[in-house]
Amino acid sequence: MKFKRILLSVSLLISSAYAQKHVEYIQPAKGDDVIGEIMYVTPKRHESLVDLTIRYEMGYEELKWANPGINAWMLSDTAPLVLPTQFILPAGKRSGIVSNIPEMRTYYFLKDSDKVYVYPVGVGRMDWKTPLGSWAITRKQENPAWYPPESIRKEHVEMGRGVLPKVVPAGPDNPLGTRVLRLALPSYLLHGTNEQTGIGMRVTHGCMRFYPQHIEHIYEMVPTNTMVTFLNEPVKYGFLGNDLLIEVHPPLEEDELSTAELQNNALALLEKYLEPYPESSVNYDMVKLAAQQQSGIPVIVGQKVASSRSQAPQVSQQADHQSLPVLISTEAETHSAPIYQEKVEQIIHQVPAKEAASITLQPKVNQKVPTNGELIIQQEIRLTPDPATIIVPESVPDEEVLFPEPSSYRFNY
Structure with missing residues (x-):
């Protein structure tokens, strides 16, 4: 069987109505601390990061933090960027x-x-x-x-x-x-x-x-x-339902905090934050990873368990698959999808056809890929992804496709 290798990434547009503007939010329900939804935008041709910040009324550094490694002076018009429009409210x-x-x-x-x-x-x-x-x-x-x-x-x-x-x-x-x-x-x-x-x-x-x-x-x-x-407050914690989230920004330069010190501060703050919920489940590796990356994106690091018993929070030994709601706006319609926590990527593969179909990507699992419609791959969260390619059979309808560990991808035809 003949195969072709393709690198995968996002290709989507955000409606121009989005620029009318992400300023007003409804305060969360009692007990919750998170507002907004992560969004994505494809830059225009020859657009710089400064151009993008003005067009979407965003901050310069927050876009850099959420999209590490981008070329700020010449953004790709085929690689969508994360708009950090989900926030944990300050304590x-x-x-x-x-x-x-x-x-x-x-x-x-x-x-x-x-x-x-x-x-x-x-x-x-x-x-x-x-x-x-x-x-x-x-x-x-x-x-x-x-x-x-x-x-x-x-x-x-x-x-x-x-x-x-x-x-x-x-x-x-x-x-x-x-x-x-x-x-x-x-x-x-x-x-x-x-x-x-x-x-x-x-x-x-x-x-x-x-x-x-x-x-x-x-x-x-x-x-x-x-x-x-x-x-x-470079580190913020908050709840969204029963999910415990962390949002980490680079500390102020004059505070002279190393990554290790910021991680320790995040853990100390977490211990105090969870005092009313001593049985909560916490993935401490994810807490440390968020403090290392400092992306400014809220990520799930645990689950709230209310209890009157006095004991330390339970430690999750593995990076469970979890997801955060995000909003993907296109010119035609709006889709809800989970967000990949480590790289904050939504993967879209558009296949020319009449009807839309969707699947959820799970690493190292063979999936049936429809040959018709718009294939929306909703990538789930893993703690330490490895670089990967996706091997797709050429011209074989409904062929099983192996999706290895998630990373940054881009479809090339």
């Missing part, structure tokens, strides 16, 4: 505005509502870091003038960028953009921008920088005296 009280510095993301919990709004933000650089704590919004201002402090004016000259005036009037040259939320903390603001390339990066002098449309959006909703909290 603590869900009220007011909460900005988590490591993930470069801001949450606004609308008062007397079940809605939460999520925005990527630019945050303070290592040498101009954003302070931690809570402060009230004292003033809202449209079309503000900017009075750069002497320290910033001096830096501007030292960097060879010329002399900043003492006052920059409102307009296209004003880096504060069109809206400002002033805090009880002097000199620290939530503001817009006159350029969009620094969103989701450590580029500010300590302030929170929003996309222009996002600052205008939150500005209209938030009243003065709303509390704004700045957190430093």
Whole structure:
């Protein structure tokens, strides 16, 4: 029998309606902590990562974390990218505005509502870091003038960028953009921008920088005296039903945490988080892997078991197959599918035909592959996948196909 080898990957489109925008979410049910769904997009030809962040109003670093190894200056128009649009809500009280510095993301919990709004933000650089704590919004201002402090004016000259005036009037040259939320903390603001390339990066002098449309959006909703909290939480845990999830972002550079230290911190935080659920099942290897990868993608690491008995969480000795819900939007319709936790990949093989069919891929298992329809392979989670190829019989209807260990694939015809 004649065979051909093919490398497999995703080929799908997200509807342009998606860009209308993933800002508003419904708060999860009581006991849950996860909102949103992972999505995918195929870049346009010659599109850069900066172009993509602006088109989908995402943060730059969060896209890099979720898609390691990509060429940021020339994205492939055949290899879809993960959009990290599923989040574990930050720990603590869900009220007011909460900005988590490591993930470069801001949450606004609308008062007397079940809605939460999520925005990527630019945050303070290592040498101009954003302070931690809570402060009230004292003033809202449209079309503000900017009075750069002497320290910033001096830096501007030292960097060879010329002399900043003492006052920059409102307009296209004003880096504060069109809206400002002033805090009880002097000199620290939530503001817009006159350029969009620094969103989701450590580029500010300590302030929170929003996309222009996002600052205008939150500005209209938030009243003065709303509390704004700045957190430093590179590791977050949360429940989705009975599933225990972890979301890990790279720690702040000035914290000087090694991978091993971050893993230890994640385990210590987990122990405290599970105190009300001492019989919960935990895959500690997956916890360590998530802390090593720091993808910013929520991944399942255990199961909640409520109990009044006092004992340590059970350790899962093997990486069980688990899945997370994700949303795949195409021009024609929307599919639900599981997500592959290690590589965060959805694999789509489109076979020209009239009817659609789907199967679930399980590693090292022979599957019947339909010759008609759109074949949607839903890849499941494994802890340590190995590189693999898929061997497909040539021109043999309903032939069994061996799917080895999952990895990154791409179909070539």
